[in-house]
Amino acid sequence: MDALTDTNVIINSIEAVTEWRGLWAFLIGMVGSVAYFTVVYFGFVGSGKESRDLILGYFWGKNGRTTLAKVAWYSLVGGLIAGVFQLAERAFVPVQSFILGATWPSIVGQLLSGRQSGLPPGGPLGDKGITPDTSKLEEDKAARVAREATDLLAEPGQTPQGGQPTPGP
């Protein structure tokens, strides 16, 4: 049964490539990603300015403005993910590709969190939302923020006042 499924996926993949479905899915996925970015950029979604800035912050460069390179990178990944999901389909699924392109960060996040956690949900501490996994995530987040803060303090014209000495390049 599994072998049959695997064979079907391989056949679908070959067909997807030869019939250019994969390429179309890739392009539509990119359109989905750009559409999502546009909607956030103009503030049509989100509970307020803060949530909008939080999302757009990931697209900012060092000057505090949105960089086209990051938008292109985001869209490229959205397109690639849409293309990968198309490989498992026998028919061309443009709507799925568009939705995947628009929502790929949450889909990837769900896939990763579902596979990385070896702990059963709702264990003795799990129902309190506290597990070694979340602890590790919090530590990683703190380390990332520490790096960002150090970088910001080291921006040209800014002399760190007290605190940790700024590491060299």
Add this chain to the structure above:
Amino acid sequence: MMSQQASQPLRSRVELFLEPASKTNKLPDTAALVNVLEKFSEGHAAVVIVDSQERPVGIFTPSDMTRIRQAFLQDRKTPAKDLMSAPVEWVELSDTIEHALDLMQSKGIHTGIAVVTDRRSQKYAGYLYRSSMAKMLSAMLGPKAF
């Protein structure tokens, strides 16, 4: 069996797990964003702003980093209190870990929670990090708990 094991440490008092205010993350409400960034760069995952009576009036966590960066790049002298998240959720030193976790869960707080000495004075006593709670609870429960 497992829930009985877990219930004992969860009834422990907050003060056992606390990172005391003396070595933390506390800044006066006159501080600027640059001071907040210094605290973050020292490795604190949360920075608590206190008023002249040492009561927590605002907080910065990693989720505030985007707007801190934006404001800092525009004006490096921006006062911290213009951007801090307020009001601050807190627990008392005498509260249980279970209460602290329940409060964090219900309010969607991820990094940790501020601790005050008592309800009356609301003087800032320290910060209770979720990560340190997880480590200590894990050690108290032993490897079999997971």
